[in-house]
Amino acid sequence: MTTTPLVSERIGQFFLGEDRLEYTEYGAGGRWVVLVHGQLMPRRMHQPLARALAAQGCHVVTLDLLGHGRSDRPADPLVYSMTAFGEQVLALLDHLGADQAVIGGTSLGANVSLEVAVLAPERVRGLLVEMPVLDNALEFGLVVFGPMMLCARYLPFTVGALRRVTRPVPRGLVPFWAGIVLDTLDQRPAAMAATLHGIIFGRIAPPSRQRREITAPTMVVGHPADPIHPAADAAMLAEEVPGARFVRARSILEWRVAPQRLDAEAADFATSCWETPPAERRSGS
Template structure:
């Protein structure tokens, strides 16, 4: 089923100036879903899921957070934090005139979704959370992203070189996820360092006490054998949230290579949030 797709933008006024954020809308109507990308990745990573959800009648929006994709990329670490990202999602809802949305995302986007539920619970119809980064992922996250921060700060030529090498590759000639990897390599050293610094030297997610106070229904997706996004964090989150169901993917690749099952789970959940909510917890293996 073909759905309409529209690119939009809005502006945030801050102490450092005016920042532009870009988003894509899929479909139409009042059953809003907002999807947020992973760290350093573009919003286009959620294009397949957005199209699948829009085909079910949902109005889906994917957003490039500040410092990512085609949004502005300031080089001040103070503008980057999980709370600031959550506020950007709320500002998007204000811009769209959406009172509520199912808010979800992957990795960084999962944590941002939790932040939105913590700072603006009245705007969250439901949470669609894949690969949250919580207590069990701290060490692996530092090991994964500290070298990126070091390279961006002290070896910026490596970041420039990777960008120059990957930008000329036509995205239409490579598989979709290879194109996302190429887009993720399109970084600027100053903005990249500021983004990683801002995230890792602030709070990574709402506290366990705040998470337990989130009343919105949630679908939490985790997968095994992923040290940065351990399944234990996803399972723990599903236990903490009062109205959550846990879905275990076969691996990190399932939603990328064979998305049908998880697309169906996500669509059923979002439609349920906008129709009849089911409070009963269930686990899907």
């Protein structure tokens, strides 16, 4: 059984106006990788992958977007959108003094990564995208997240009750992914409603025309039998982005419970983004 080498880990914060955002750094050096969490989930969900990438020489940063994890959670839906989340990632790069980074994420984080590539392509060394939410996922996403938004808005006691039950559970006493589920259920009703409102009623991702103009090296990971994140969306994105590589996970849970194969794929991809000069990688050698 192999173990991941120990790497340094540091918690930091920065401000956008009055709003505070928190992040964790893993490793050191100039090979920056930023990982963005899924919707309503904390940045800690990417801790295993961040440690694996840092062990391969990457300087990894996981960020809690506004409204998530340990970052501030305003109750104003106007501050939440995919574009605003992309701008938060760019503000993180500015704060860190990183000119470029491989930007990656899961679900919401995948779409935010695409927004960063559209907003500031010169800052994106590569894209590591898992479970993007595009055309094939919209109806099911509305069915799942629409009622959650309505409950948070009009039945806030339901969200508050879950928070009171889950918050006292010591995270160190439960398995890692059980702790992530508990953290995800630890929501504040007004902020949760505002976050979901901003996401549901804003643009979900850059349109296909803009996705086809992305020049950064891209690795797309899709899952079979996942209605919220159909493999068809991941495959479509891989076809749209020139030269993108599509990796099919064996199951929805593979990267969570048996991550060795996909961790290795991600590490090889991130490393290759930094080993290949930008001029070469965009010319599609």
